[in-house]
Amino acid sequence: MARKTVNIELNRVEGDLEFQVDLEGDRVADARCIGTLFRGFEQLLIGRAPKDALVITPRVCGICGTAHLFTTALALERMNDVPVPAHATIIRNLCLMAENVQSDIRQTFLFFAPDLLNPRYADHALAPALEKAFKPLQGSVVLSALDVSRTLVEIVAIFGGQWPHSTYMIPGGVTRPATVSDIIDCREIVDKAVRWFEKEVVGDSLDNWLSLDTAERFLEWVDEPAHRDTALGLFTRFARDQGLHTYGAGTDQFLSAGAHYDPVEWQAPYGEQRTLLAGGVYDGATHKIEAFRPELITEHVRHSWYRPYPDGRHPFEGETVPDYQPESDRYSWAKAPRYDDRVVETGPLAELLTGGDALIVDLLKKEGANTWLRQFARLRRASVLLDLMRAQLKALSQELNNPHYLAPADGSLDDGDGFGFVQAARGTLGHWVQVRNGEITRYQIVTPTAWNASPKDSAGRHGHWEQSVIGLPLTDIDNPIEISHVVRSHDPCLVCTVHFVGAGKKVRYGV
Amino acid sequence: MATMLWLQTGACSGDTMSLLNAHGPSLESLVANGDIQVLWHPSISTEPTSHLAKLIEQIEKGERELDILCVEGSLITGPYGTGMFDSFRGRAKIDIVRALAGQAQAVLAVGSCAAFGGIPAAPPNPTDCTGMQFTRDTAGGMFDTAWRSKSGMPVINLGGCPTHPLTITRTLAMLAQGLPVELDAHNRPTAFFNQMVHQGCTRNEYHEYDVEDTELGGRACMFFNLGCQGPTTMANCNSELWNQRSSKTRAGVPCFGCTSPNFPKNGDLFRTEKMGEVPVTLPLGVSRGHYMAYKNLAQAAAPMRVRDKKMDT
Ligand code: SF4
Ligand code: SF4
Numbered sequence: 001m002a003r004k005t006v007n008i009e010l011n012r013v014e015g016d017l018e019f020q021v022d023l024e025g026d027r028v029a030d031a032r033c034i035g036t037l038f039r040g041f042e043q044l045l046i047g048r049a050p051k052d053a054l055v056i057t058p059r060v061c062g063i064c065g066t067a068h069l070f071t072t073a074l075a076l077e078r079m080n081d082v083p084v085p086a087h088a089t090i091i092r093n094l095c096l097m098a099e100n101v102q103s104d105i106r107q108t109f110l111f112f113a114p115d116l117l118n119p120r121y122a123d124h125a126l127a128p129a130l131e132k133a134f135k136p137l138q139g140s141v142v143l144s145a146l147d148v149s150r151t152l153v154e155i156v157a158i159f160g161g162q163w164p165h166s167t168y169m170i171p172g173g174v175t176r177p178a179t180v181s182d183i184i185d186c187r188e189i190v191d192k193a194v195r196w197f198e199k200e201v202v203g204d205s206l207d208n209w210l211s212l213d214t215a216e217r218f219l220e221w222v223d224e225p226a227h228r229d230t231a232l233g234l235f236t237r238f239a240r241d242q243g244l245h246t247y248g249a250g251t252d253q254f255l256s257a258g259a260h261y262d263p264v265e266w267q268a269p270y271g272e273q274r275t276l277l278a279g280g281v282y283d284g285a286t287h288k289i290e291a292f293r294p295e296l297i298t299e300h301v302r303h304s305w306y307r308p309y310p311d312g313r314h315p316f317e318g319e320t321v322p323d324y325q326p327e328s329d330r331y332s333w334a335k336a337p338r339y340d341d342r343v344v345e346t347g348p349l350a351e352l353l354t355g356g357d358a359l360i361v362d363l364l365k366k367e368g369a370n371t372w373l374r375q376f377a378r379l380r381r382a383s384v385l386l387d388l389m390r391a392q393l394k395a396l397s398q399e400l401n402n403p404h405y406l407a408p409a410d411g412s413l414d415d416g417d418g419f420g421f422v423q424a425a426r427g428t429l430g431h432w433v434q435v436r437n438g439e440i441t442r443y444q445i446v447t448p449t450a451w452n453a454s455p456k457d458s459a460g461r462h463g464h465w466e467q468s469v470i471g472l473p474l475t476d477i478d479n480p481i482e483i484s485h486v487v488r489s490h491d492p493c494l495v496c497t498v499h500f501v502g503a504g505k506k507v508r509y510g511v
Numbered sequence: 512m513a514t515m516l517w518l519q520t521g522a523c524s525g526d527t528m529s530l531l532n533a534h535g536p537s538l539e540s541l542v543a544n545g546d547i548q549v550l551w552h553p554s555i556s557t558e559p560t561s562h563l564a565k566l567i568e569q570i571e572k573g574e575r576e577l578d579i580l581c582v583e584g585s586l587i588t589g590p591y592g593t594g595m596f597d598s599f600r601g602r603a604k605i606d607i608v609r610a611l612a613g614q615a616q617a618v619l620a621v622g623s624c625a626a627f628g629g630i631p632a633a634p635p636n637p638t639d640c641t642g643m644q645f646t647r648d649t650a651g652g653m654f655d656t657a658w659r660s661k662s663g664m665p666v667i668n669l670g671g672c673p674t675h676p677l678t679i680t681r682t683l684a685m686l687a688q689g690l691p692v693e694l695d696a697h698n699r700p701t702a703f704f705n706q707m708v709h710q711g712c713t714r715n716e717y718h719e720y721d722v723e724d725t726e727l728g729g730r731a732c733m734f735f736n737l738g739c740q741g742p743t744t745m746a747n748c749n750s751e752l753w754n755q756r757s758s759k760t761r762a763g764v765p766c767f768g769c770t771s772p773n774f775p776k777n778g779d780l781f782r783t784e785k786m787g788e789v790p791v792t793l794p795l796g797v798s799r800g801h802y803m804a805y806k807n808l809a810q811a812a813a814p815m816r817v818r819d820k821k822m823d824t
Contacts, residue, residue: 040637062525175763
């Protein structure tokens, strides 16, 4: 079954991850984030009809398929400036918001919270309360989170027929217009989620919670009786007591492409991103924001199992030829994306920093990036989006009699180069497509996980996750729960594993 | 109580999401009712992965019973037959699956990847992957056709990309409660694969009168021009609505036949191959002669409301 690999690009989409660290004493001296799965999605697309990408790319990821679908539609539209009606953009936004909020809720309560029940914390005063709330498949918050996340994706099913994996966003719009019933149904779903968030997560009205704008006000608020025993109260008080707000920073550069498209401003000819939450690169040292410039993205493969090339390449010029070399200093199926030669972090924290959430900006200024803040930002984003969803539904009700789809002009999908970005649940997602004579000739995907979980690049710079654990002291090297917290605060894909090598002694690889 | 272990191989987690979306029964109710005990699931288990490694070892050695093995994702054999495109702790996942399947009472291939190879097995199949007991529509995949689990069943194929949420949890319930599981020719439980997507599609009246859409975004039938495979695809999408709300065809998305062994088909997914006016692949069981005869009649008989595509979907 040997296969000669052909000279075209393929991929490293999010898949299984392992994480290796080197210890010196009880301190992490080096770290390797290892993508252990290679699926070759970009190769599957070569030679296919352009619209087929709308069926295939959502299957890159079952958790953020809506984001992939949206990005594919944008990339195809951008090849020849295909117009998209506002009606469609609003529906696309709503569906992506539903997917992202669903993911934020599941990630927080199904994937991050269980680590708070680690045996290490068994004697902690909050342990019984944490257990009651966060016990997998049994805790009160977990059960209600499952229920509400399941309900939220019904919004995608209303417009797309099912979640996950559908193909209702198409170049020029969406496959079905919104109806009056849809607006009522979606509103009911959003309201249910808001009620849950107010009762279980914050113990306050959404408006009040969103109006908290300084670290000081927040820290007082969270200690008030109405808030201290909510899901957010428990998580925050416990995490800060354990010092999760003091470690796990990583790089201080935060990337967001800008979240959710402005339905009116984002029209052909497509120039800069026009988004509801502004994008950019937020500098954690100067607290300044630069504009996001897609042309500054490159990908390195020096430490990845791909045929080597020097430095980094822009995705339009990149190649991805697998070259598995287990006995070398290369260690991952992930490439190393860099922005303007910088290691960046992407995700809800970045999205809210560039988007100007006053509370998140103030917390970063006071305490720097950290594990608790990253996870906190995820819950914060869920509520920001729930609020935005209500506004989008209002806007949608104004569009009911306007077209949901404008058939692209003949030939506009047959030739061209396009790219698109959205903010997926885990951060900035980019697709680059090249079409010639009605066939895809190149397809390149850079996932949020690729940004965060990248291995070292050609200059030897560690990826962001690696940086966020290097130097970390461990309380118990046989139960390295700190690493778990840091890694999970990034919302790694489901099967991320903290693969721990050489407990108790220094293990060195040729890196 | 049936023990269940869920492994992800070359997967996208879509079937896991589907599992979490199931509402009746939900996974949490199967657990609460004492039907299922989850030994391991990558997104639910809280133990470190060393626990999974230990479980694998115990099951392999026969020290621990495994009732249901669920596999999500395609079985990757690349590069060069090593399986190392997809590994766990330096061991190819296909080897782990092979070892565990040999000890399990029942083995479920959850999703079209595990069942038939799915999207990753589409040409040029960059990772050399297969399904568990099928390679697309050819019987025999990672296991040959004679392979049987301990209870004497072949791999039970829950086709779909992803599998319908209720198909997953109901199959788990059937196995846990000792209900009979009857399989079709592709080893899919007939209870969920005994009807076509076309049955129950709200666009059926358009289909009957041969009122066709030529562009996406419309209200009429998508079979004639837009590649809809509803009339040849066995699945319950239009009778058990997705997420309790809708289905792809209701939302104006052609059925791509994702529960079938040959998903995704080669060639343009949004186009219907035709010979003259007539689709090359006709609805299941329909003869070309009859089809030609009634197609023109149907068109002529279409009432105005249907011809004008005024009926909402
Ligand atoms: S069958 Fe579909 S949903 Fe399931 S793992 Fe494969 S791509 Fe994902
Ligand atoms: S759209 Fe597809 S499933 Fe619906 S009636 Fe037409 S052929 Fe059947």
